[in-house]
Amino acid sequence: MNSRKRQELKKDIGKWIESYGGGRSSILSVLEELIKKYKRIDGFALQEIAFKLGIHPSEVYGTSTFYSFLDGREERGSHTIRLCKTISCHMKEKERIAKQLENELGIAFGETTPDKRFTLEYCNCLGMCDQGPALLIDDVLIPKVKPHDIPELIDSCIRGKLKEAYRDTVVSTVAQKGALLLEDYHPGRILEKVLLAKPEEILKDIEDAGLRGRGGAGFPTGFKWRLAMEEKGDLKYVVCNADEGEPGTFKDRFLLHKHFSRVIEGMCVAAYVIGASKGYIYLRGEYSYLKERMEETISQWKKDGLLGEDILGKKGFSFDVEVRMGAGAYICGEETALIESLEGNRGEPRNKPPFPVDTGFLGDPTIVNNVETFLWASLICEKGVEFFQQYGTSKSKGSKFFSVSGDCRREGIYELPFGITIDKIVELSEGVDIKAVQVGGAAGECIPKRDFHRTIAFEAVPTGGSIILFNKDRDLLDVAENFMEFFVEESCGQCTPCREGTIKILEGVRLLKEGRCSMSHLEKLMELSETIELASKCGLGQLSVKAFKSIVENFKEEVLGRLPEEG
Known part of the structure; x- marks a missing residue:
């Protein structure tokens, strides 16, 4: 230089x-x-x-x-082409797309063309599980790619016409509407109502409604907000976790695109309750194409007096929101790893305690909730506690957004009440010869057909929203291998059980596929899985073997005694 x-x-x-x-x-x-x-x-x-x-x-x-998106030790081409390799795209023959990309560009994955025009990479879930196989070219999302599309895509890049050709590819099919998606929403109206009440009154509504975090863990939202509210400090933060990286999940991408104003309003409600003056939306790097639209909405809110100083004339209530980008690290979906990333560090989970509600972003009290949680908070403030509680179960109140993909005729986003059974979701999505349903993505449980009567709820089968259907012809060891490859790659490497243990489990899955795994070795792998669950530092590490364990336990006859494939 x-x-x-x-x-x-x-x-x-x-x-x-x-x-x-x-x-x-x-x-x-x-x-x-x-x-x-x-x-x-x-x-x-x-x-x-x-x-x-x-x-x-x-x-x-x-x-x-x-961060995979920021590792710039090697020079990238003018255009970076990323192909999703996780399970839903894998089921839709992403290998054919990969092969055609290599044929057209004359390079392998991980390489850059000699003319420095293109870099070719795999990436993990792009959040287009209902429209795979999917590509992300720079910040342009390309769904439902076919091998014959590849030459035209490359030519569009060269001519600078790609963004123009694929400007409206973000929205997924809404297959089932419920309480929220049917609502006629007007930005700011909820906030006007909230600011007429005291923060304690709003918080009591959130608590009485029984709202629990929609990210999967189900921590009581009102309790989290109360802890932060009671903390002393001049600076407090509200953080929206929009790092939707779980394979099979794509609901937040849709909600951020179509219902982002509701998300902002939910964040404003939280800020009013706990006394925060600053909010951050941590948007996953794979959703970079949403950033411009989101920032335009934030700017409009500021112009309308809904963000900034003395919001809607309420003296002393000032709150602003900023979008910050992630950069391709699944672990940043864990709240303390997300905070570390916001602070400019490696996204490695912190020890707990202390907790973010007392020692969060830059050491100040911070609440972290996901996109959907803020939406439901806004709805509770608008429609009231009784409206929200009419849906769900005694321990899991309200509705939930489900991302449904796989072997079904009606992939898409479903808004359904907690307590719905798995077989009802299979029926609604028109699943075809389904033998297993993966609930909760790579970190979830693989449910066999005999258990489809089980319900989706925090007290039953919990999920952050991912539902993947597998028909009778799917090889569940292929599924297990794909999930374990994901966790090996996405482990932050901080703790030994996750960093080393996932590699051993992946090796074991491959032995099973080759028909070279004895029962005694399989039992050792299951014991190792229990160690990983107990000893990993964060929840994501602890859940990394859940799919493997459930596949082995529920489909033992399918995974044992495999004959090697011919050829």
């Missing part, structure tokens, strides 16, 4: 750091800008970022290499 280029780079880095807040928390955003403009992150850039922020270059390097 010549002297003039270095001066330009230094100027850009300084400008980006300032525009993203000036502190260490700007690191991911600055690295993202570097990749966009310069196609790589060299040693000089790392040192300049570190110098500007007053930290060691190794810290910047450690952060950049942690």
Whole structure:
């Protein structure tokens, strides 16, 4: 890099750091800008970022290499083509797309064309499970790709026409509407009502409604907000976890695209209750194409007096929202790893306690809820506790958004009440010869047909929203292998049980596929799975073997004694 280029780079880095807040928390955003403009992150850039922020270059390097979208040690092409390789796209013959991409570009995955035009990569779930196989080219999403589409896609990139051709590919099919999606919503109307009440009154409604976090763990939302409300401190934060990375889940992508104003309003309600002045939406890197639209909505809210200083004339209530991008790390769906990432660090989970409600973003009280939770909070404030409680079970109140994909005729998003049975979801989605349903994505449970009478609820079969249907012809060891490959790749590497244990389980799955796994070895793998569940540091690590265990336990006759494939 010549002297003039270095001066330009230094100027850009300084400008980006300032525009993203000036502190260490700007690191991911600055690295993202570097990749966009310069196609790589060299040693000089790392040192300049570190110098500007007053930290060691190794810290910047450690952060950049942690995230798959920011690892700029090798120069990328002008266009990065990413092919989803997780289970729903895998079921829809993503291998044919991969082969045709390699044929047309003359490179293998992980390589860049000699003319520096294209870089070809695999990535994990793009959130298009109902419309796979899916590609992400730069920040343009391409659903339902066929092999014969590839030459035209490449040509569109070269001619600069790709974004124009694929501008309306984000929305999924809404297969079943419920209480929320049927509502006629007007931005700001709920907030006007909320600001007439005291924060304690709003919080009591959230508690009385029995709203639990919709991310899968089901932690009581009102209790989390109360803990943060009672914390002392001048600064408090509201964080929306929009890092929807669970294979088979795509509801948040739809909600952010079609119902983002409701999400903002739910965040405003939370901020009013706990006394927060700043909100962040942590948007997964694979959803970068949503950012511009979301920021336009935020700008409109500011113009309308719904965000900013003294909102709607309420003296002392000021709240602003900012979108921050993730960069291709599944682990950042865990709330403390997300906070670490927001702060510009590697997305590694923290020890608990302390908890985010007392020691969160930058050490201040912080609540982290997912996209759907904020939507339901806004609905409770609008329609009341009784309206919300008419749906669901005694322990799982309200409705839930389900992402349904796989071997069914009606893939898409379903808004259904908690307490619905698995066989009812199979029926609604018109599943064809279904022998198993994966509830909860890669971190969930594989349910056999004999148990389809079980209900979806926090006290029964919990889920963050992913429902994947497998018909009688699917090889469930292929499913297990795909899930374990996902966890091996996405492990943050911080703790030994997850980092090393998932590799051993993957090796075991491959032995089973080859018909070379004895019962005694399988029993050792199941014991190892229990160790991973008990000893992994975070919930994502603990759940990494749940699908493997349930497949072995429920489909033992299918996985044992396999004959090697011919050829």
